[in-house]
Amino acid sequence: MEKQLATPGILRNFAIGQLGWALLSGVVSNWLLYFYMPSEQTIAAGMPLFITQGIVFAGVTVIGLITALCRLVDGFIDPFIASRSDSLRNPLGRRIPFMRWFAVPFGVMTVAVFTVPGLGGELFNDLALLVCLVGFYVTLSLYCTPFNALIPELGRTQELRINLSTFISITFFLGTAFAYLVPSIAGFFEGSLGIAGAYRVTIAALAAVAVTCMLVPAYTIDENLYAETKPSTTSMGASVMKTFSNREFQVFELSDILYWVAITMFQTGMPFYVTSLMGLDESMNFVLFAGMTVVSLVFYAPVNVLAKRMGKKRLVSFAFFLFCVAFAVTSVCGLFGIPALMWGGAVAVLAAIPMAVLGILPQAVLADIAESDAVETGENREGMFYAARTFSMTLGQSLAMILFSSIATIGAGGIGYRATALAATAFCLLGGLVFLRYDEGGVLEAIATRGKARTGDSREA
Numbered sequence: 268m269e270k271q272l273a274t275p276g277i278l279r280n281f282a283i284g285q286l287g288w289a290l291l292s293g294v295v296s297n298w299l300l301y302f303y304m305p306s307e308q309t310i311a312a313g314m315p316l317f318i319t320q321g322i323v324f325a326g327v328t329v330i331g332l333i334t335a336l337c338r339l340v341d342g343f344i345d346p347f348i349a350s351r352s353d354s355l356r357n358p359l360g361r362r363i364p365f366m367r368w369f370a371v372p373f374g375v376m377t378v379a380v381f382t383v384p385g386l387g388g389e390l391f392n393d394l395a396l397l398v399c400l401v402g403f404y405v406t407l408s409l410y411c412t413p414f415n416a417l418i419p420e421l422g423r424t425q426e427l428r429i430n431l432s433t434f435i436s437i438t439f440f441l442g443t444a445f446a447y448l449v450p451s452i453a454g455f456f457e458g459s460l461g462i463a464g465a466y467r468v469t470i471a472a473l474a475a476v477a478v479t480c481m482l483v484p485a486y487t488i489d490e491n492l493y494a495e496t497k498p499s500t501t502s503m504g505a506s507v508m509k510t511f512s513n514r515e516f517q518v519f520e521l522s523d524i525l526y527w528v529a530i531t532m533f534q535t536g537m538p539f540y541v542t543s544l545m546g547l548d549e550s551m552n553f554v555l556f557a558g559m560t561v562v563s564l565v566f567y568a569p570v571n572v573l574a575k576r577m578g579k580k581r582l583v584s585f586a587f588f589l590f591c592v593a594f595a596v597t598s599v600c601g602l603f604g605i606p607a608l609m610w611g612g613a614v615a616v617l618a619a620i621p622m623a624v625l626g627i628l629p630q631a632v633l634a635d636i637a638e639s640d641a642v643e644t645g646e647n648r649e650g651m652f653y654a655a656r657t658f659s660m661t662l663g664q665s666l667a668m669i670l671f672s673s674i675a676t677i678g679a680g681g682i683g684y685r686a687t688a689l690a691a692t693a694f695c696l697l698g699g700l701v702f703l704r705y706d707e708g709g710v711l712e713a714i715a716t717r718g719k720a721r722t723g724d725s726r727e728a
Contacts (some may be wrong), residue, residue: 271492273421273431280487281421282434284366287480288411289442291377294470295403296531296664297446297552301538302381302466303330303396304672308542314462317385317392331672333397338665341404345412345661346507349654352413360490362413367485369409374478376402378471385463408657410481415653419634421493426575428631433571436626440560442480443534445473447553450538509644510651516636518705520659523629525698526587527663528670530625532691533594533618535671539684544601545610555611562619563626570623579628579635580707586624587699591692593617598688601681632705639713 273281305314319329327335348365355361380403384396418435422428452472453465460468510516541547541555574582596617600610637652674690677683 272423273427273493275430277488277493278421278427278431278434281417281431281484282438283480284414284482284484285435286438286442287370287477287483288373288407288414289439290445290473290477290480291373291442292407293443293446293534294377294449294473295380295400296534297443297538298449298466298470299334299380299400300330300535300668300672302463303384304328309462312462315385317389317463318396319389319393327669328672328676329393330396331669333393333400334668334672335665336397337400337404338661338668340401341408341658341661344405345408345654345658346651348408348412349416349651352416353651362417363485363488363490365413366410366481369406370478370481370485373403373406373410373481374474376406377474377477378467379403381470382467404661408654408661412654412657414484415630415656417488417490418630418653419637420490422631422634423493428634429571429574429627432627432631432634433567435630436623437564437567440563440622440626442477444553444556444560445476447537447556449473451553507651507655510640510655513636513640515706515710516633516640516652516655518701519629519632519636520655522698522702522705523656523659524663524666525694525701526625526629527660528667529590529594529691529695529698531664531667532671532687532694533597535667536597536675536684536687536691539675539681540597540600540614540688541611543681543684544597545607546601547607547611551611555615558612559615559619559622562616563623566620566623567627570627574628574631578707578711579632580702580705582624583628583632584699584702586621586628587695587702590618590621590625591695591699593621594688594692594695598685598692632707635707635710635714639710642713 301309302314303318304320305316310316352361352365355364357364359367376399379399380396383399384392386392386395418431419428422431449466449469453462453469456465456468511520537556538552541552545551570582593614596610597614600614601607633652633656640652670690671687674686675683677686
């Protein structure tokens with residue numbers, strides 16, 4: 268049966284799901300270290316210490332070890348989930364069943380990460396955080412890997428692909444922005460619940476909103492109308508090998524890992540940069556990120572148009588290097604007698620443009636690679652390609668957590684936080700240099716070959 272092209276309404280419903288999981292992911296990415304490895308100012312304000320603090324092994328903290336181990340488990344389970352999704356035989360399709368089954372568990376595990384550790388002593392809390400965080404990352408993959416595998420299916424033309432990437436980028440930033448609201452909302456409850464209790468209630472409320480959003484595409488999109496639902500017969504091991512043997516994907520994956528290290532260090536450090544380096548109140552986290560998001564959204568339309576005219580590679584490479592400037596400026600914020608708000612505004616504006624580009628185009632680049640690989644191999648393994656990207660995200664984020672939690676302890680007076688921003692700059696620069704090796708022309712030529720074949724088939728018919 269000839270598959271239909273997704274309508275704007277379908278693309279919007281799909282993007283609402285991205286808002287939900289971006290909100291949950293943002294809560295953990297932005298506030299996990301802030302909650303379990305609080306700064307001196309936060310401790311003085313009344314935040315209790317739940318887990319073991321300080322360096323415990325080879326310059327690494329307990330929370331650094333926990334996050335790294337959790338990400339490692341997640342990285343190994345991603346290909347298994349992708350393979351199960353690619354080969355699933357279900358009347359609803361290969362992706363939608365996973366999205367229906369695991370949206371609620373994903374939300375529950377997000378809340379558990381911030382509530383279960385704290386019910387016992389220090390050792391119990393360390394182990395509880397490990398177990399809950401593993402559960403969080405596993406349920407994230409169970410929802411997000413099938414979700415992301417729908418991107419090339421719903422974006423079956425270059426125009427649809429870029430439009431869909433634009434939609435999900437907008438909702439990704441909105442979800443991440445809402446995650447920055449945690450301290451602002453928690454402030455209303457601190458008087459009666461304390462800092463920790465207020466954070467927990469706020470995160471539970473946001474998780475309920477996120478789960479509702481994630482269920483929207485799961486119950487409003489008929490996968491059979493738009494996507495190829497024929498199960499793959501390739502084994503997990505063979506699928507992984509074939510995916511990673513794709514040269515253009517190798518370039519993309521390495522670049523993406525470096526990107527996620529850099530951006531996660533920056534996002535994790537934002538609460539510390541704002542409070543410890545700029546000297547602003549923690550509620551300014553949302554204000555600055557919201558401002559960054561608004562400025563970024565202004566550039567979405569130009570990025571959408573320019574990507575269709577001049578290609579994705581040039582814009583993505585430019586964004587990498589502009590992000591380097593933003594991170595480098597962050598490393599010196601609060602110095603030279605410049606007012607704190609000016610530093611915050613400078614960082615927000617500098618980061619806004621690359622956020623727009625890298626929020627939209629990498630998903631479209633990966634969809635191009637997945638489609639070109641399908642042309643060359645005759646197999647549709649979108650799930651495995653997006654599982655591999657989830658792996659790059661999780662690996663990059665786990666490395667970032669280890670590095671940030673270790674580097675941040677260097678020196679005093681914010682020296683460690685400045686060093687994390689410089690480290691993010693270095694990783695981003697490497698990511699941009701690697702991406703310059705991506706052969707966009709060859710990938711698009713392969714896709715064009717499939718398009719010509721389809722046109723020829725329709726003419727013969």
